[in-house]
Amino acid sequence: MDGTRDDPEPVLQAVGIDKYFGPVRALTNVHFAARAGEIVALIGDNGAGKSTLINVLTGVLPHDGGEIVFDGRPVRLSSPQEARALGIETVYQDLAIAPHLDAVANIFLGRELRLPGPLGALGFLDRRRMLKETEEQLGRLRVRVPGLGRRMTTLSGGQRQGVAVARAVMWASKVVIMDEPTAAFGVAQTGQVLDLMRQVRDTGIPVVFISHNMPHVFEVADRIVVLRLGEIVEELDPKSASIDDAVRAMTGSTRFTGVGIKAEFVARTGEGRSVGNA
Amino acid sequence: MATPNAGSATQQPAVEATPIGQRLAALLSSGFTFLILAALCLVFAVLQGAKFANPNNAQNIAIDASQLLLLTVGVTFVIVTAGVDLSVGSVLIFSAVVAAKVMVRFAGSAEEVRAYEFPNQEVAIPLGLAAGVLAGTAWGLLNGVLITKLKMPSFIVTLGTLGMALGAAQLLSNGTTIPNVPQDVQLKLGLRELVGFDVGDYRIRLTPPVLVATIVVVLAALALGRTRFGRYTYAIGSNAAAARRVGINVDRHLIKVYGLSGLLAGVAGGFDLLRFGTASVGSHQADNLAAISAAVIGGTSLFGGLGTIGGSVIGAFIPAVLRNGLVISGVAPFWQQVAIGAILILAVYLDQRRRRAEERM
Structure with a gap:
């Protein structure tokens, strides 16, 4: 789950990250890695902890346990400026x-x-x-x-x-993080953004792609990491997994028979409709 | 790239990429206030002939506008950051009082000063003017610190310092005009002819206040339009959160901007002494609103992110021309305030319409 394949060394890595908001546990022992030459999608329902994880990885929020490893060295990021100085760039949902x-x-x-x-x-x-x-x-x-x-x-x-x-x-000289970059887009522009992500990946810079839109995720991602209730619950290969699998992992409703219907609903209406502030 | 004329290297890059429509719209709206100014001059020139349209009168208008010009320039920076500075008029008064008090204190012994003898005035006059500028800057920095560190609206903070600076000025002066100010601050400095030349029967003289105001305007236009300081000023007014995210130290920049506004109010306070040889607490109490009106007439948006020094200069000259022309025409000069109010409303209305049209493109 934390990258056991013969992949290149991760550029940016979360190792056992814990994060609390007061008594609330937002992230639990999260292992996450972005490697050169890949687009890794981070998906999860609203409140699953996607934004919290991104904020920790970009120096916006401090974390309580575990460490961030950048280019093989543990780093402390106490501000977004420090993350940017390392070459980590973020596209925010509200554009900034x-x-x-x-x-x-x-x-x-x-x-x-x-x-x-x-x-x-x-x-x-x-x-x-x-x-x-x-x-x-x-x-x-x-x-x-x-x-x-x-x-x-x-x-x-x-x-x-x-x-x-x-x-x-x-x-971005090292990592690009995109938080819902296609949320405001029409079809043609979405295609451009997805192309752009592939181009960035092909230059050797990993792309972390956060999205609710399953078709976009499955179209472009090389690897899909699923967060649920602050924990990494599954890692999917988009070539073999289906959108149903992803939605099952996100919602945790593995045994429910209605999942297929819900998956299709999310797949068809994912854009915009289920975009939240997780 | 789809940029038009990308090959021509002679033009300004930023303008080069601007489509004709937007440039026309921008020209029309900044042109509107310029047209009002030109129309006013034309009307007075036609009605009053050489009584209005002569070099001496142009010089009078420039001197009259110089003080408001300084306040308007400072307030423009503040408004571009989406803030407001209501304290500039009071800070001007406070600075003038401080400058006058320092001059009186250091120009000679109490007996000498009372006898209108100022043995140390060569030191006391510059010292007083510098003290006034420092006092103004201090008020401005205080505004900036309170607004950023206490996270208070600029309207409230500067409304507070408006009262505080005015009250403090009255305490320092006992509510009256400061007596026994060395007259040379006006006669030898304020009215000094730096450059002079004859135009027909008229003598055109460049005096320190006009020179200082001109230098301030040029520097401010360069700072706002061409430097990183200006770029940050626009960025903060446009989207402060975005400015923070890219690492701009928004608080520090805002403190500088309010400090600048206070500094220019301090310089304008010195102009009171240069022009009138004294500091009076009775005037300038509406100068803050006059400066804000001038900036807004000149195209500065109260919502931030928009505004130019050139526009503000035009905005500051309109009341000066109106007042001058009305006096020469024998009309009650109070009409000037009525007219400025109407122009303010009209200018903002046209600007809003233009902006909506621009955003639809």
Whole structure:
């Protein structure tokens, strides 16, 4: 369950993580790994602990037991900045973009390039170089964002998400974590995001994909890890497992006969409908 | 990339990628306030001829606008962060009183000062002006610290410091104009002709207040538009949570922004001494609202994330031109306040319409 196959060394690993919120046990002895060259999906019902685990892995929340291992070394992440400094980037469900700024400004937000020389020392921005690097990176990732100089308010929801995804991908040197990245998307844009995830994986950077949408998960994931009530209950191979299996593992209702119907319901309506704040 | 004109290297990149429609809309809305300013000048020029449209009067307007300009620039930064600073008028008064008190205290002995002799005024005047700027900055930093560390709304905190700074100024001055301020602060410094040239029968003189206001405007426009400081100011006003997530120290930046607003109010307080040779607690009590109105007329959004120094400059000049033109026309200058109120409402209405249209694109 914690990666016994002959896989490459995990880039980011949770080893026996426990997390309490007061008396409530949110995570119990969680082992989770993201390896180079894979898309690992993290699925679970609302409240299963997906977001808690991600928050622990990205330095947003401290954990109570176990350790985080990054590139083979145990690390302590006490802030999201520390996680980002290691090359771990997250696309948040609520996007976390500044709508009044343009795409370039959002992509470089917090890491602005400054002009060389004394002007740069005074804080003057190198807007030309930021635009150029954004164009190059987006071109390399084959992400299309119309009007890089346009305020984000003038872009569609899908285009904004594209910028948020592109920002994470552009800066992630080690791991990309995507929390429901397809939730706001139409069919075409979802396809683009899934393609983007494959491209990132193919560059050797692991992608952690959190989603409620089983068809998306089964389309793109190399491995599926199921969380239930704060514990890893199963690891599935999407090539052999079915959506039914995944839903059974998520809900724990292995013996119920109605599971097939529920699985189909989730499969058909998964997008948006069961998106929660687990 | 689908960016139009990506090959041309001569244009500004950010503008280059902007579609024509949005650029037109932006031009129209920032142009609207400029059109009002131009129309006002034109109307007064036509009605009053050379009485209004002469170089000397233009200079008077510039001097008259300089103080409000400083307050408006500071308040623009604050409003772009989605905050508000109601204290700037009171801080201006407090700074002016502190500057005047320091000048009086250090210009000579009590007897000398009472006899209008100021043996140490070469030291006392700059010292007083610096003390005023420091006092203003201190109020601004206090605003910033209270807002960020106590997590209080800026409206409440600056409403509180508005009262505190005004009360403290009245305590320091016993509620009256500070007497026995060295006159040279006005005569030798405030009215000093730095550069002068003759235009026909008129003499154009560049004085320190106008020079200082011009420098502040240019630096502020560069800081807001071209530097990381400005970028963070917009980002915090646009989405403070997103700014925090990318590692921007939002609290520290906000403290700097409120500090800047206080600093500029302190400089504006010094202008009272430069222009009038004294500090009075009676005026400037509505300057905070005048500055906020000017910023908003100039296109700054009270919801944050939007605004430019150029727009605020236009917004600050409209009341100055109105007041000047009405006085010259022999109309009660109180109409200026009526007109500014109407322009404020109209400007924000048009801006809202433009923004809705833009978001539909």
